[in-house]
Amino acid sequence: MKNVFSWRRALAVPAALTLALSGALLTSTAAQAAPANLVVTSPTAGSTVDSRTVTVSGTVLAGAIVDIYKGVDASGTRETRINTGNATTFSTTLTYAVDAPVAQSIYVTGIYGGSGFSDPKRVDFTLPAAAPVKFITIDSPAAGPVASRSFTVTGTATPNSIVIVRGADRELGRQNLDASGAYSIPVVFTDADAINQTLSVNGLLGGSGIDPVTRDIVLPAVAAPAKTVTLDSPVAGSTTDSRLVTFSGTAPVGSTVVVTGPAGELGRQNLGNGSTYSIRVTYSETAPVAQTVTVGGFVGASGFDNTVTRSFNLPAAAVTPDAVAPAAPVITSPVPAQVVVGQDVTISGTGTPGANIAFLLYPTDEAPASSGPLEDAITDSVIVVAADGTWSSTVRMVKPGEYSVVAISFFADANGEPTLDADGFPLISEPSNVVEFRVAAATPIVPAGTSATPVRAAGSLAFTGSDDSNLVIGLGAALTLAGAGLVLAARRRRAQLSTVDAQQD
Secondary structure, X not given: OOOOOOHHHHHHXXXXXXXXXXXXXXXXXXXXXXXXXXXXXXXXXXXXXXXXXXXXXXXXXXXXXXXXEEOOOOOOOEEEEEEOOOOOEEEEEEEOOOOOOOEEEEEEEEEEOOEEEOOOEEEEEEOOOOOOOOOEOOOEOOOEEOOOOXXXXXXXXXXXXXXXXXXXXXXXXXEEOOOOOEEEEEEEOOOOOOOEEEEEEEEEEOOEEEEEEEEEEEOOOOOOOOOOOOOOEOOOOOEOOOOEEEEEEEOOOOOEEEEEEOOEEEEXXXXXXXXXXXXXXXXXXXXXOEEEEEEEEEEOOEEOOOOEEEEEXXXXXXXXXXXXXXXXXXXXXXXXXXXXXXXOEEEXXXXXXXXXXXEEEEEHHHOOOOOHHHHHOEOOOOEEOOOOOEEEEEEOOOOOEEEEEEEEEEOEOOOOOEOEOOOOOEOEOOOOOOEEEEEEOOOOOOOOOOOOOOOOOOOOOOOXXXXXXXXXXXXXXXXXXXXXXXXXXXXXXXXXXXXXXXXXX
16 A cells, blocks of 8 residues: 655644643643642731831741742742741741832742642732931031031931030020921020030930930130220210210229329229229319310229220300399298298298298297307208299298298209309398298197107297208208308398387487
């Protein structure tokens, strides 16, 4: 029989071989995969874990080798391999970076009985949001000397934290940071702080602290304070308001400031714990208008580093118009022969506006022959004639009796001293009219033994009842003036009485 070649058969043989081999391969692979009873107990699928350090645990058949991958399959780098030995459980931890996405997966597989697991597991879970990293850096100042005791500390820290700078055992400053995390905090060290200092920069975030960072610096030495004096008032070239001049300015604490003029020292002040001075100097009416002073002083045992020389002008000296005495005052109350009931006697009258008034109330039968009794006279206050030309004062606690009153008037300068004429004598008016009157006791009379301020009875001078020695008429100088005037009044009265006596004879 003749064999005929068939190309169809030629093609059919390789195809059959290919199918047979494929079946053998498939049968072989299925035989190599082995069930390991793998169960992943942590993390559970779909859960959110508590930390970015994740525990991976589960159960498997004893003797299995467990491989754990980060990701959805075994294509990545294996994170760990666990040989369980005789155990049927496995456990390990995986750590995720703070910038790792919160959505994560793990793939657990392995080898059992020399074959791969037939039951690998993929677990999808969620990480917690990453906590901000707590940190602080110092950019400036650099370690070592700084140029000033006042500077700015700069750097970076955890965004939205609070940064605190400390030094010299105290807080120097703080700042609430924004999302940029940059800080810039001005600090000041006092002159009393030591030269060598350690800056400590720490912070707070969400109620917990941030570990501090430190920087050693060297502060500049404190220069010795300058021993200088200033003169603020009066201003150079100015004219003062009065001849009572206040010199004011600054000087070192604890120093003594001295103001001197052409003739010598005018005044001084010890500043104690202060650093300002105010020295009042009164220039006489005869002092020149143009003045120059020098302000200096000392602190401790050494003088100031400087002095201040200042020229200024005084106001022209006040001149009493025409340098004449005021007109004699007139007593209008009480009126002659008036009976005043009670213990208070009001003396009033008229005079030259602006002039001072001094009066003397004395027992009628004991007219003063000199100014001596004036030393005991007391009134309510210094009396100045008002703009309308009237004046008034009250003598209190006057006992019943016959009295006379007489007054004089005089001008006073800004210091309360009597104005003098060209010859240096006080400008005193002529005495006023002499008024005689009677004081009668009021009804009812104060019972004997009632406490009251002692007063003089008829035969001595009356008192106001004031214990203030500052209320003595005319402030001392005026008493002398009044005395001089009253001597004239007494002489005039004696002359009148002599005339009456002569007429009676």
